[in-house]
Amino acid sequence: MKRGVSRRGMILGGGVLGLGAAFLPRAVMAQEPLKVAGIYTVPVEQQWAGRIHQSAEAAKAAGVVDYSYTENVANTDYPRVMREYAESGVKLIVGEIFGVEAEAREVAAEYPEVAFLMGSSFMPDAAANPNLAVFDNYIQDASYLSGIIAGAMTTSGNIGLVGGFPIPEVNRLMHAFMAGVRETRPDARFQVTFIGSWFDPPKAKETAFAMIEAGADMLYAERFGVADAAAEKGVLAIGNVIDTQADYPETVVASALWHFEPTFEAAVAAVTAGSFAAENYGVYSYMNVGGCSLAPLGSFDGKVPAAAMELVAARQAAIMDGSFTVTIDDSEPKSS
Template sequence: MFGTTRRGLMLGAGAAAMGLALPRHAFAQETIKIAGIYTVPVEQQWVSRIHIAAEAAKAAGGVDYTYTENVANTDYPRVMREYCESGVNLIVGEIFGAEAEAREVCAEYPDVKFLLGSSFMPDEAVPNLAVFDNYIQDASYLSGIIAGAMTQTGSIGMVGGFPIPEVNRLMNAFMAGARETRPDAKFQVSFIGSWFDPPKAKETAFAMIDGGADLLYAERFGVSDAAKEKGALAIGNVIDTQADYPDTVVASALWHFEPTLNAALEAIRAGSFKADNYGVYSFMKAGGCSLAPLGTFEGKVPEAAMKLVAEKEAAIKDGSFTVAIDDTEPKSS
């Protein structure tokens, strides 16, 4: 079950391109064995960022990486135990649907380090478990500024997976950004109850377009497909899909997992890994998120909006402006 697969040229190329800021002494140290455990395919946008960062660390040397994808939440603890018994040093993944059981496994294997996506904070009683989340509200806010400037009707559709903090905060930041350039913007918000169901996301997006939305926030795969078919615009999330939707995806809020993983590897090397919140490494000032280049939409976004984006981005990076972290469930307006 531990066989590593290679999923697509995009992931392989991304791993090579994103190998930045790796520990300088990685080659001189003992190899760190990393295991990734994912509840969805590694193509799924959120998990793909973890996978690409781990592949980049492996390519740079000093790290061995294997993974298992499509693990059901009910099976997650078993897979964790199998990897622990196999002698891995670090397990990465996401435990949003298996919090209690996964934390029990972490406590059972104190010599293994865990870096897991979680909606809850670390617990000092489990010192070998550090948590993270994609706190990319900074980039989401900036993408919202662009969205507000690009919608013609003022009606924006938003399709998410589940209304949990890591989704809610991005949606709320996006909505706040959109109101900067379109104060009267109205939002249709819906959650499909799945992390990977493109057909359902697409149908939900179709309904929003029929309801007047001319721009969609694509938190899930499938939304941009609907926008493309109906001639609407879309804003991407976590990854840049503009190459696949050159006339549809205006901008995207990108997540970069490299700072998070590299910080964990440094701590392991230094013997200082502990229960900690690694979410801060997703902030823009830490290099954990960014706004994707406009690409095919360069010159098509109003100049005033892009000026505001530049001003807000500079303020975020120098600490003079902070994007609010609002984890409450967003509602349609």
């Protein structure tokens, strides 16, 4: 189901050399590449799936894994694709089971010799599925820092947030972002909307337009399409998961980046060592292990107030040394 898309080169290009270098020692020692499969309900141009796909492709280029993937898999078809890969000799399956939790866990139980690393809203169950570990982009650290910048850059104090679904993983990023905003703009007001889709750029764009009409001059682009609306209307935006500033140099001030490499490397190492278990791999997305970062300001370098950037630097240092912890709030955020 591979298809050419306009943003794919951008998503898949960054970070490959760095990950390849990190994997080289393992590649030299490995008897043969580990067979890995990715199963995605969205196209790999979508930012969340794209970060996973990029990491796997980099490991493949380094000779560590033999990676194949299927994208745009409907939830109703997901168990079938899981079984096909499991029966083909794949040793590690990476994917997302947010909309097919029960069925996916049943499949995992049928193939105890296969390791499943799945994006999920629920914790692992070692008793029922000792071979299924979970993860998600727990990048609240970087989201919080991007909020500090957003609060310093908004003029109206009216900020719009457009998300996919109000699941815990998304909710915590939005709450972290809003907490960061309040550090530099205590009186900020928020418009929060979920579009009910993980990949519907036109709907996200229209939702963002409505927020701008209602006074927002800063947008949190949790979904594709939001930055397009911001660019067209001349307001600012904060990116999520990937760095899109090259596409929106006058619009995207900062981005909270997700680095899936630590998660993927840990899983591959565990499978190779025969120690893969039902664990929460979400912790590999934290900033102090390299799972997330704040993107360079690029064209906005020098335009963000110095006091805000000093606060960002101080908070980041505190996050890294463990003296400051970003509050995790998985409840659904509301407009204020």
